[in-house]
Amino acid sequence: MRLMLDFFRAYPGHTVFMLVALLLSGIAEGIGLSTLLPLINVALGQDVSQAVTGVATSGAQRDFEQKVLDVLDALHIAPTLGNMLAILVVGVLIKSIFLLLAQRQVGYTAAQVVTDMRLAMLRAVLRSRWEYFLHQPVGKLTNALATEAQRSSTAFVNGATAITFFIQALVYGAVAFALSWRASLVAIGAGALVIGLSHFLVRITRKAGSRQTHLLGALMANLTDTLQSVKPLKAMARDHLADQALSGDTRRLNRALRKQVLSAAVLDSAHELMFTLFICLGIWVALERFSMALPTVMVLVVALGRAFSFFGKVQKQYQKLAQGESAYWSMKSAIAEASANEETLSEGVTPTLEQGLRFSDVSFGYDGHSVFRSLDLEIEAGCLTTLVGPSGSGKTTIIDLAIGLLRPDSGSIAIDGVPLQEIDLRAWRGMIGYVPQDTTLLHDSILHNITLGDPELDEAQAESALRAAGAWEFVERLPQGMATVVGERGGKLSGGQRQRIVIARALINRPRLLILDEATSALDAESEEAVRNTMESLKGKLTILAISHNRAMVQAADRVYQMSAGGALGLDAEARSGLAK
Numbered sequence: 001m002r003l004m005l006d007f008f009r010a011y012p013g014h015t016v017f018m019l020v021a022l023l024l025s026g027i028a029e030g031i032g033l034s035t036l037l038p039l040i041n042v043a044l045g046q047d048v049s050q051a052v053t054g055v056a057t058s059g060a061q062r063d064f065e066q067k068v069l070d071v072l073d074a075l076h077i078a079p080t081l082g083n084m085l086a087i088l089v090v091g092v093l094i095k096s097i098f099l100l101l102a103q104r105q106v107g108y109t110a111a112q113v114v115t116d117m118r119l120a121m122l123r124a125v126l127r128s129r130w131e132y133f134l135h136q137p138v139g140k141l142t143n144a145l146a147t148e149a150q151r152s153s154t155a156f157v158n159g160a161t162a163i164t165f166f167i168q169a170l171v172y173g174a175v176a177f178a179l180s181w182r183a184s185l186v187a188i189g190a191g192a193l194v195i196g197l198s199h200f201l202v203r204i205t206r207k208a209g210s211r212q213t214h215l216l217g218a219l220m221a222n223l224t225d226t227l228q229s230v231k232p233l234k235a236m237a238r239d240h241l242a243d244q245a246l247s248g249d250t251r252r253l254n255r256a257l258r259k260q261v262l263s264a265a266v267l268d269s270a271h272e273l274m275f276t277l278f279i280c281l282g283i284w285v286a287l288e289r290f291s292m293a294l295p296t297v298m299v300l301v302v303a304l305g306r307a308f309s310f311f312g313k314v315q316k317q318y319q320k321l322a323q324g325e326s327a328y329w330s331m332k333s334a335i336a337e338a339s340a341n342e343e344t345l346s347e348g349v350t351p352t353l354e355q356g357l358r359f360s361d362v363s364f365g366y367d368g369h370s371v372f373r374s375l376d377l378e379i380e381a382g383c384l385t386t387l388v389g390p391s392g393s394g395k396t397t398i399i400d401l402a403i404g405l406l407r408p409d410s411g412s413i414a415i416d417g418v419p420l421q422e423i424d425l426r427a428w429r430g431m432i433g434y435v436p437q438d439t440t441l442l443h444d445s446i447l448h449n450i451t452l453g454d455p456e457l458d459e460a461q462a463e464s465a466l467r468a469a470g471a472w473e474f475v476e477r478l479p480q481g482m483a484t485v486v487g488e489r490g491g492k493l494s495g496g497q498r499q500r501i502v503i504a505r506a507l508i509n510r511p512r513l514l515i516l517d518e519a520t521s522a523l524d525a526e527s528e529e530a531v532r533n534t535m536e537s538l539k540g541k542l543t544i545l546a547i548s549h550n551r552a553m554v555q556a557a558d559r560v561y562q563m564s565a566g567g568a569l570g571l572d573a574e575a576r577s578g579l580a581k
């Protein structure tokens, strides 16, 4: 129930509304129910006032029935069969209206819960530090957004339904108590025994639920990774290896599901059997041992039977809550963890980039493994600077440091002399056009892939960005032009075409710094020439930092830095001039 308290704290208004509606519905039901005993007496043809003084009628029953009659009298309602049936029906009607209101509120809150949790998770992950983000499997995030959020909301509905049933059980219990407190106490004891005996089934379900949460997270993470690399697996006939790994997870998940289903079914059957047993025993004791009046026993059986049934339902709903609860805690802790790793972006000086970006004596390593030490680098404003060097020498790392995604272990990175840690990073990144190595596109139109849905960008701007990226010619030839949908991850376009779309995306915002990370590797000679001409024409208007082994990019560069393997950086003048030729 810790989950319900958490929800109540998060949505106090919704909770008050729901609880008040539930209480009112319970009261309405109680009022309808309280007419049951006089109603049966009338139906059996007994004079109600005589039945009240009947031999086998106990003091409590007499009091109860007399109170009901007094209330009817005060309201000038004759205790006739028709009137009492009408009160019963009106009671149930009012109860149903309040119950409907309460359930509507529960439904709305549940929908709100899923939405809020999904948004909180998305925001927390998107705002987290890059190093943290890199360690998050995409499948885990997808699973949290799709499955865990939904399971959390279902757990909330189960908890709210348990409260509804609990209130109804209390109403029936209270009516039974007013009739015979002894019989009710015995029944409560019996009910508590049944619930206590079957609590181990709730524990089994809770464990199975936690296991499901864990296994689903792992399965989705594996699945996403596998699906992203399915082409080489199929090409090398190794898809069965992925199949084996995934089917292992799926089978473990199946075992957890079976445990959950079995414990739910056992709880159902056990409740029915034990409650029936206790009610039969109760009827026998009431009639044979205590010689109670039949109408009283009948009302007691209805009231206690319903109370039993509702308590059973409370436990069943609680069992379901226990099954989904782990998803809620898992998602909450993931949100808290991501929030604790949030980057501070919008504080500090707004950058200008009039002189350039300078790395001075910068050292950096991942998890204690040094990539480079004492790196000095100057990216002059308005110039094209190209980084070349062997794979793994740290070129992409330099770019990540320049963007502020990573922080140096020592040394300083400054924009126009202002250290990066004193810069408003959001403003800085707003000045950057970035073309990554991996040119995966969104499954949407070319236009959307360039504007990314920014309402301030129009088709004309997209066209000029496409022209600047040397992509207009092929886009124009497509049957639907910029409206062409590029397929899953841009799969309907060639690697070179995708690269040019991504370059256009980077150019459309008129960046002050354009970063190209191996952005021209998949271009043919003609497109490469087009991009080179673009770079030449952009030089002076904006600053360009490129990683490229491409001759054109090296030749067009104002300055080339040669990275050397082994972690150290050397600004090799000879190699630079050699490369530039």
Ligand SMILES: Nc1ncnc2c1ncn2[C@@H]1O[C@H](COP(=O)(O)OP(=O)(O)OP(=O)(O)O)[C@@H](O)[C@H]1O
Pocket: 134, 366, 367, 371, 389, 390, 391, 392, 393, 394, 395, 396, 397, 398
């Ligand atoms: N997130 C990371 N965690 C740990 N190590 C990393 C991470 N990213 C990169 N590295 C390591 O840092 C080193 C430099 O990587 P980087 O990607 O900067 O090299 P690169 O010169 O851009 O390589 P390439 O030309 O192959 O893209 C490599 O040895 C790499 O294994």
